[in-house]
Amino acid sequence: MGKTQYYIPVGPIHPALKEPIRVEVEVEGEKIVKVDVKRGFAHRGIEYMGMKRNAIQSLYLAERICGICSISHPYAFVLGSEKALGIEAPPRAQYIRPIIAELERIHSHILWLGVIAHEMGFDSLLFWTWKGREKVLDLLELLTGNRINYSVFMIGGVRRDIKESQIKAIKDTIDFYRTFTEEMKNVFLSDPIYKARSRGVAQLSKEMALKLNVCGPVARAAGLRMDIRQDNPYDAYADIGVKAIVPQDIVGEAKGDAYDITLVRLYEIEQSLDIIEFCVENMPEGKIMAIPNYVVLLSRIKKKAGESIGMHEAPRGEVVHYLKYDGTRDGPAVWKVVAPSYNNINTWGSLLLGAEVADIPIVVAYIDPCLCCNDRIAVVKNRDGRVIDYSLIHKKAIEKTMRVKRELGVRE
Amino acid sequence: MRGEQLTAEQVLEKLQEALGEVIISHEIREYTMGVRKKKSYKEIWMEIDKDAxxxxxxxxxxxxYPHLHFITGEDKGGDTIKMIYGFALYHGFPWGQVSIVLKFDLPKSNLVLPTITDLMPGAETNEREIREMLGVEFEGLKNKRHLFLPDDWPEGKYPWxxxxxxxxxxxxHTHKSVNEIRRGE
Structure with missing residues (x-):
């Protein structure tokens, strides 16, 4: 008998993947019959490092676990530490934290919408969504000083206050995104090609979602109403009464496919805008840190023993940190981090089985595996080492297009 | 698959009825959250007999049907490893999620645990991680390949x-490859 099965390795370094991971599939014709996922190419032993550092150092280390949701890990870390050490953040800080976290959710969801458009071959949509995403990154830079890795959270509060002058910028951004989200909804949800390419692809049933232990938008798209901001609320979320966004509330039925997850993410952007608006309007006055002196904070941590679980609903799902302080050192004695993609990658095996090769990028991208984006700016220099400005690049681009048109003989 | 929603006290009572003596100690922790509307949720922390x-x-x-938060373990350098399992019941109910943390000592002379992947296939990731990081063997775990560590990781070395x-x-020597360390370079 001739050979009917072929082996396709994808990754760890592959143009379709933004992060190193390896997917090995065996195909029969177009059908995938066997899947194996290998992870760990980016494992740096951060938990091990954290158990050797003090709590404040580990907090900054936690921020570097993920390049996109860079506030989610510090959020879970500070919540867990506060629960374990019996510290309560001042009310104002409890309202500032969700603002930062929700702004992050907006940029993360728009990033995903661009990525999924790219995986489907709609590159113009990718550039349009990412252009819209710049505004929220600019606002984060205004509020925290950084587009990514904001370093504003601290055990028992936040490090930077939101000033009156910044409130106007926040409100303007909310207005911008109300319109922009409406436009995105039109583009994504009403487009027949997008629907054809996403309906029924990467379909996860409610039962499978439970069994595979998934979380976040992946679980919600399958119809599970799970959201840490609703199930075990914290900070200002406790005052707001957040409700998990599930497709059955919007369109009456949850199918758990790539279309439903787009729906969930788009509506969550609107929910985030509501949360930010509430926080800005109801922000209490007062101080922003329970223990402003870090030396005092560390000595307090050193004296106190305790353990807890800190949970935060990150853009991709729940982030859980188990922390144990043993009362002998000023850092965690045990630190276990579970990120949402840790659980959500479980779906790849079952979703890829029986699917077609062309669906691999969508199945892989649909859970929004955590990517990294640290590049701030690309500086283009000419041969003399002088920086070329934007207008010149624009002029050169037009010249090139004209040249290509001439060479190809294109007539207007 | 989902059960009727119970409070933390009722859950603990049901577990005590079913398990009896094997719960060595238990504690219900209450956390009050919120600024304007204070409300609280509860977690159950239990120390159990490892055989149970x-x-x-x-x-x-x-x-x-629970959600598995995490599986982890603590090695203090003694004869036992403290295993810690975090489950969440009733996720999806506002303020109603009850986290249950199970803890027990596992002797280093016999680091074997029954798998839970037959009940929850998604736990495979967690068990494979614990297996390579702490050296705990899971009886019944089908896929025993390394999860995060490289496939050529030396035998008998466990990072945690x-x-x-x-x-x-x-x-x-983290800048060196496993083979270089083995050759003593």
Whole structure:
């Protein structure tokens, strides 16, 4: 008998993947019959490092676990530490934290919408969504000083206050995104090609979602109403009464496919805008840190023993940190981090089985595996080492297009 | 699959009825959250007998199909490893999620636990991680390949261990490949 099965390795370094991971599939014709996922190419032993550092150092280390949701890990870390050490953040800080976290959710969801458009071959949509995403990154830079890795959270509060002058910028951004989200909804949800390419692809049933232990938008798209901001609320979320966004509330039925997850993410952007608006309007006055002196904070941590679980609903799902302080050192004695993609990658095996090769990028991208984006700016220099400005690049681009048109003989 | 929603006290009562003596100690922790509207949620922390681990998990599954938060372990360098399992019951109910943390000591002379992947296939990731990081064997776990560590990771080395099986001697050589360390370069 001739050979009917072929082996396709994808990754760890592959143009379709933004992060190193390896997917090995065996195909029969177009059908995938066997899947194996290998992870760990980016494992740096951060938990091990954290158990050797003090709590404040580990907090900054936690921020570097993920390049996109860079506030989610510090959020879970500070919540867990506060629960374990019996510290309560001042009310104002409890309202500032969700603002930062929700702004992050907006940029993360728009990033995903661009990525999924790219995986489907709609590159113009990718550039349009990412252009819209710049505004929220600019606002984060205004509020925290950084587009990514904001370093504003601290055990028992936040490090930077939101000033009156910044409130106007926040409100303007909310207005911008109300319109922009409406436009995105039109583009994504009403487009027949997008629907054809996403309906029924990467379909996860409610039962499978439970069994595979998934979380976040992946679980919600399958119809599970799970959201840490609703199930075990914290900070200002406790005052707001957040409700998990599930497709059955919007369109009456949850199918758990790539279309439903787009729906969930788009509506969550609107929910985030509501949360930010509430926080800005109801922000209490007062101080922003329970223990402003870090030396005092560390000595307090050193004296106190305790353990807890800190949970935060990150853009991709729940982030859980188990922390144990043993009362002998000023850092965690045990630190276990579970990120949402840790659980959500479980779906790849079952979703890829029986699917077609062309669906691999969508199945892989649909859970929004955590990517990294640290590049701030690309500086283009000419041969003399002088920086070329934007207008010149624009002029050169037009010249090139004209040249290509001439060479190809294109007539207007 | 989902059970009727119970409070933390009712869950603990049901587990005590079903398990009896094997719960060595238990505690319900209450956390009050919110600024303007104060409200609280509860967590159950239990220390159990290691032999009753599987039965305890089965009882939890009878109440509601849980979400597995994490599995982790602590090695203090002694003769035992403290295993810690975090489950969540009744996720999806506002303020109603009840986290249950199970803890028990596992002797280093017999680091074997029954798998829970037959109850929850998604736990495979967690069990494979614990297996390679702490050296705990899971009976019934089908896929025993490394999860995060490279496939050529040396036998008998477990990063989270704080005894002679730990990686203190390897940490200074992280810039080298496993093969270079083995050859003594």
């Amino acid at each position: 681990f599987r039965k305890t998990v089965e009882e939890i599954f009878k109440l509601d 261990r704080r005894d002679e099986y730990g990686v203190e001697d390897m940490v200074k």
